[in-house]
Amino acid sequence: MTHVLISGDELLKKARSVGQYYGFTSFAVMAAERRGARAAASEAGAINVVPPPPEALDPAGVIVAGLLSQCRKLGVALPLGSQPLFLWHSNLTPGRPTPKRAFVQFHAIGTERTLAEAVVIRALMALTRDLFHSEPVVRINSMGDRETRARYLRELGTFFKRRAAMLPEECLIVAKKDAFAAAELAIARECAENLPSPTEYLSDASRKRFEELLEYLEATETPYELTRELMSRGTHWNDTCFEIVLPGQAGVAPRRVAWGSRYNELAKHMFGQATGAMGAVLSLETSSGMLARATTGRARFVFVHIGEEAKRLSLRLAEEFKHAHLSLTQEIGIESLSEQMRLAEKRDPPYLLIMGRKEALEGTILLRDRRTQEELVLPVLGLTERLKSVV
Numbered sequence: 001m002t003h004v005l006i007s008g009d010e011l012l013k014k015a016r017s018v019g020q021y022y023g024f025t026s027f028a029v030m031a032a033e034r035r036g037a038r039a040a041a042s043e044a045g046a047i048n049v050v051p052p053p054p055e056a057l058d059p060a061g062v063i064v065a066g067l068l069s070q071c072r073k074l075g076v077a078l079p080l081g082s083q084p085l086f087l088w089h090s091n092l093t094p095g096r097p098t099p100k101r102a103f104v105q106f107h108a109i110g111t112e113r114t115l116a117e118a119v120v121i122r123a124l125m126a127l128t129r130d131l132f133h134s135e136p137v138v139r140i141n142s143m144g145d146r147e148t149r150a151r152y153l154r155e156l157g158t159f160f161k162r163r164a165a166m167l168p169e170e171c172l173i174v175a176k177k178d179a180f181a182a183a184e185l186a187i188a189r190e191c192a193e194n195l196p197s198p199t200e201y202l203s204d205a206s207r208k209r210f211e212e213l214l215e216y217l218e219a220t221e222t223p224y225e226l227t228r229e230l231m232s233r234g235t236h237w238n239d240t241c242f243e244i245v246l247p248g249q250a251g252v253a254p255r256r257v258a259w260g261s262r263y264n265e266l267a268k269h270m271f272g273q274a275t276g277a278m279g280a281v282l283s284l285e286t287s288s289g290m291l292a293r294a295t296t297g298r299a300r301f302v303f304v305h306i307g308e309e310a311k312r313l314s315l316r317l318a319e320e321f322k323h324a325h326l327s328l329t330q331e332i333g334i335e336s337l338s339e340q341m342r343l344a345e346k347r348d349p350p351y352l353l354i355m356g357r358k359e360a361l362e363g364t365i366l367l368r369d370r371r372t373q374e375e376l377v378l379p380v381l382g383l384t385e386r387l388k389s390v391v
Contacts, residue, residue, distance in 0.1 A: 005287040006131055008098035012090060012291065014130045015104045019088040020299060021318040022123040023332040024106055027067065027089035034074040052236065052269060060259055060281045061236055061266065063103060067279075068270040071109075077271070084110035084333040086119070092286075094294045102286040105279060106260075109267065111333055112276035114213040115311060117240050117262070119332055120280050122222060122315050124244050124258045126322065127282060132246055136257070139227040140213075140242040143198050144206035146265075149238070151201045153179055159196055167191055180233045187229045197228040206239055213240055220315045236266035242280070258282040301387075302344040303330040303353045306337050309360035313380065324384035328353075 019026060054062050067089055076085065090104045106123050108116035121138060128136040143149060156179040164172055168189055175182035186192040202210065217224050224242075232241040241261040248254040260280020267277035301321070305314050314332055321328040329347065331340050337356075344352060354366040365383060367376045367390070378386055 005285055006102075008092045008102060008286045008289065008291045011102055011104065011131065011284075011286060012092050012094070012294070014127055015088060015090055016294070017322065018123050018127045018130065019106070020327070020329045021322045022086075022119055022126070022315075023318075023330040024086045024088040024123065027070070027087055030087065031070070031074055034076075052266070056234070057236065058233055060261075061234060061263075063105060063281050064107075064263060064279050065236075065266060065270060067105060067107070068109075068267065072270065076109075083331075083339060084108055084116070086116075086331075086333050088123075092291055094291050096291055098286050098289050098291055100285060100288070101283065103281050103283040105281045107277065107279035108333060109277045109279075110275055111278075113333075114209060114216055114240075116276070116278040116333065117213050117242075117260075118216040118220060118222065118315065120260060120278055121217070121224075121242060121244075122220070122318070124260070124280055124282055125222070126319060128244055128246070128257055131284075132257075134246055137245045137247055137254070138222070138224040138242060139230055139245060140224050140240065141198065141227050141230040142202060142206060142210040142240050143232050143237065143261075144202045145238055146235075147203045148198065148201055148206050149235075152196070152198045155196045155201060156180070156183055159194075163194075178233070180231055184231055184233070192229070195229075198231070199228065209239055216312070219312050222315075232261045236263055236269070237261040238264050240278075244280075244282070257284055297327070298347060299327045299329040299349050301326065301328045301351050301353050302347055302349045303328055303355070304337065304340045304344055305330070305332075305355045305360075306335070307357035307360060309357055310355040313355065313360055317380070317383070320384050324388070326384055326387060 016026065052065060057065060087107045087109065088104065090102065091099055092102050104127065106120045108120060125136055125138060144152065160167065160172060160175040160179065160182060167186065168191060171182050171186050171189065171191070174185055183192065183195060186195060199210070230241060230243060239262040243256045244258040245254050245256050258280055262278050264275065264277055267275045303314055303317065305311055311332060314330055318328065331343050334340050350370060352368040352370060354368060359365055363380045364377050365380055367378055376390065
């Protein structure tokens, strides 16, 4: 696999497609809808929130903080209630030149559920496959909550003191200021034998969250690797962190294309109150050129689902619909059936796909023709092929 530059148009087109299938709203679309809501923006801006200085954040943190700042200016205020914000954004703008370094970010703001991590991971895996035509590797770890990080920081300090005679001097110098950075340096220098793993010090709450996420990934047949060396630095990240890596081939080393984590602390800083938040950034070099104007159309199917079983199936069906070139969208983070139906009506699709707990357990789904109100019960197995012949 050679290092190939992706065009900005291709990246935007595929990010837009993946975002639709997995239920992420485009930040550009949300911004256009909210620019007239000056009263809401004024109310949300009542709390004076100052972003952390760039030097306090790593590169991914700078990108995430920038998006959260824009959300504040548009009037996004917390709490979000029963409708968490699943959002995607890029620094690529139609009608403008392509930047040398492009990024696409996916976020789930306003939810503590591990479903958020699963959806972000699945969406980024799908985008990576589409861009590079290669099966990505998902590497995952947990740094835990504030309690866990404090405990782990003490263990790292002890580690560097006890092994001072065996470690490079540069690691010891860095450890005096930032033990997490020193741990990453020791890993990079391949001298991290017996380095303590953060998962050994997880609080009960963090351990439960991490186990729930792994169960979610396994239930949705999402392959992953547990990677004890993967870490997140800074107090703005918490709990799960992951990276998406392209495997090395024919003398080409594996390379990271995306990195993500929970960032509850950063969201609290930016919005002025506590909230659950999860996000990830895909970053890559792009070929130069003027970006084409975007063209969008309504989805043919809107998927409405209730219950954990249906939510899990929705992740797998999103990929099947994408491969079958059947346009689908959904509001995967919303629990309320009535709210999902209200948003589906706004999208005005020709067809609804409806799945509750009963249907999910039976392996069926309800197809409703919105024009005639006729309904068909279809098996999930082979659904996309049947839909091609039915609609």
